[in-house]
Amino acid sequence: MEHIKTIETRNLCESAKNGGCGECQTSCQSACKTSCGIANQQCENSNK
Amino acid sequence: MIHQYQLGGYNIVLDVCSGALHVVDELTYDLIEGIAAAEETFTDASSDAAAPALREKLVSSMQDKYAGTEMGKKEEIEECYEQILGLIRTGKLFTKDTYEPMAGELKARTSGVVKALCLHIAHTCNLNCSYCFASQGKYHGERAVMSLEVGKRALDFLIENSGSRHNLEVDFFGGEPLMNFEVVKELVAYARSIEKQHNKNFRFTLTTNGVLVDDDVIDFANRECSNVVLSLDGRKEVHDRYRVDFAGNGSWEKIVPKFQKFVKARDGKNYYMRGTFTHANPDFLEDIKVMLDLGFTELSMEPVVCGEDDPARLTEEDLPIVLQQYEKLAELMIERDKEGKPFTFYHYMIDLKGGPCIYKRISGCGSGTEYMAVTPWGDLYPCHQFVGEEKFLLGNIYDGVKNTSIQDDFAACNVYAREECRNCWARLYCSGGCAANAYHATGSVRGVYKYGCELFKKRIECALMVAINREFSASENQ
Numbered sequence: 082m083e084h085i086k087t088i089e090t091r092n093l094c095e096s097a098k099n100g101g102c103g104e105c106q107t108s109c110q111s112a113c114k115t116s117c118g119i120a121n122q123q124c125e126n127s128n129k
Numbered sequence: 130m131i132h133q134y135q136l137g138g139y140n141i142v143l144d145v146c147s148g149a150l151h152v153v154d155e156l157t158y159d160l161i162e163g164i165a166a167a168e169e170t171f172t173d174a175s176s177d178a179a180a181p182a183l184r185e186k187l188v189s190s191m192q193d194k195y196a197g198t199e200m201g202k203k204e205e206i207e208e209c210y211e212q213i214l215g216l217i218r219t220g221k222l223f224t225k226d227t228y229e230p231m232a233g234e235l236k237a238r239t240s241g242v243v244k245a246l247c248l249h250i251a252h253t254c255n256l257n258c259s260y261c262f263a264s265q266g267k268y269h270g271e272r273a274v275m276s277l278e279v280g281k282r283a284l285d286f287l288i289e290n291s292g293s294r295h296n297l298e299v300d301f302f303g304g305e306p307l308m309n310f311e312v313v314k315e316l317v318a319y320a321r322s323i324e325k326q327h328n329k330n331f332r333f334t335l336t337t338n339g340v341l342v343d344d345d346v347i348d349f350a351n352r353e354c355s356n357v358v359l360s361l362d363g364r365k366e367v368h369d370r371y372r373v374d375f376a377g378n379g380s381w382e383k384i385v386p387k388f389q390k391f392v393k394a395r396d397g398k399n400y401y402m403r404g405t406f407t408h409a410n411p412d413f414l415e416d417i418k419v420m421l422d423l424g425f426t427e428l429s430m431e432p433v434v435c436g437e438d439d440p441a442r443l444t445e446e447d448l449p450i451v452l453q454q455y456e457k458l459a460e461l462m463i464e465r466d467k468e469g470k471p472f473t474f475y476h477y478m479i480d481l482k483g484g485p486c487i488y489k490r491i492s493g494c495g496s497g498t499e500y501m502a503v504t505p506w507g508d509l510y511p512c513h514q515f516v517g518e519e520k521f522l523l524g525n526i527y528d529g530v531k532n533t534s535i536q537d538d539f540a541a542c543n544v545y546a547r548e549e550c551r552n553c554w555a556r557l558y559c560s561g562g563c564a565a566n567a568y569h570a571t572g573s574v575r576g577v578y579k580y581g582c583e584l585f586k587k588r589i590e591c592a593l594m595v596a597i598n599r600e601f602s603a604s605e606n607q
């Protein structure tokens with residue numbers, strides 16, 4: 082029986098390899114302005 | 130570390146450090162809970178979780194719990210255990226946090242690079258909202274507007290300090306930026322005239338209360354602004370409780386038609402209808418429904434940021450109501466998805482397949498280092514929420530950052546800077562939280578605003594659940 086369904090996600094360990102380009106937005110900027118969250122941000126790395 | 134929870138009819142298991150997300154049956158959920166209880170003693174999760182003593186204990190316990198059912202059969206439980214071990218072996222469960230040495234690396238690599246400015250184009254406002262964190266736009270100081278000269282120098286400062294970064298972000302903020310609209314327009318024209326020669330691309334954002342929105346503003350914003358943030362609190366009576374003019378008249382009737390026209394002219398894209406909820410409306414889902422009824426679909430609803438004595442402040446009694454509202458909001462999103470009327474909630478936007486890399490996730494928000502606020506007279510602060518707090522004055526756009534000790538404090542803000550964050554499952558989603566919230570709650574930018582953490586964690590749980598539901602719906606429809 083299949084007990085587990087794994088949702089496709091970005092592998093954060095792997096993201097260390099080509100990460101850190103710094104082109105993404107600063108965190109609350111352009112939107113909420115009063116709380117920090119990075120989950121809803123886009124990755125802007127063209128080499129990922 | 131894992132985080133497991135049940136929401137929306139799903140048993141959800143998040144592997145915190147790899148970002149892997151699993152939806153499991155009850156038996157698996159219980160077994161993983163049992164393994165997690167022993168995780169503290171693990172040196173190597175894949176071999177320690179497979180240790181016979183632990184395995185036998187958990188299998189036997191499940192045989193008792195699920196006795197008489199298919200899931201209570203020993204071979205079924207053993208098979209399930211094997212599937213769990215498979216995830217551990219492939220780095221999708223109980224993954225270790227090995228990122229701490231990388232914390233600060235991104236900031237060190239980009240040290241001195243500024244990529245975004247919040248231009249306080251007007252420290253004045255045409256509304257008199259008592260809950261305003263900016264004290265009616267004045268930031269505890271005198272009313273002022275930014276001159277064209279100061280604004281141009283701020284843009285030059287950004288270019289000069291942006292290193293090889295291509296995309297530069299500038300927010301027109303206040304107060305009410307449209308009270309200084311001519312300067313806004315001239316600054317954008319100036320930026321466009323110099324960006325190519327410097328190999329830069331400016332992205333502008335405008336935050337407005339809507340009072341001065343007209344065709345000219347709409348045309349300009351739709352041509353030049355990658356995003357607009359429109360302030361609306363939802364229900365008329367909620368909005369008009371705080372968002373009043375200086376004669377005490379509510380602004381809802383005046384601004385809603387303008388916002389509808391504005392959004393329509395943007396094809397319903399690249400905007401946020403941003404509300405604030407307070408102690409007066411912890412049932413903020415009703416306000417979100419009003420926004421939807423008005424035709425808005427890109428929504429943001431933020432807990433108020435205000436002083437301890439402010440009657441608008443959210444209380445401990447409000448907390449369970451707010452948490453429940455977040456869950457109901459997630460349910461509403463799923464219902465609307467089914468009806469073919471989806472909408473976006475800023476805090477539930479989560480890109481599971483893309484999203485930020487690990488460097489970004491552990492580096493903190495960037496305030497005071499890559500992001501700063503500029504006052505109408507050219508002073509630099511770590512972010513818009515620190516403007517007016519003199520001890521956080523960093524420098525100015527003419528001489529640059531002089532107060533390096535304050536900047537160092539902000540540079541050191543990362544996921545590992547706070548003990549509470551190290552042990553929190555949500556740390557790779559909040560990146561250590563908002564320095565301003567931390568400061569206002571605890572007196573230190575390295576503090577923890579626990580109330581905000583509770584809200585944040587619930588939002589991420591809901592965001593993941595909605596994302597799972599969308600994923601399953603998409604595969605059903607294929």
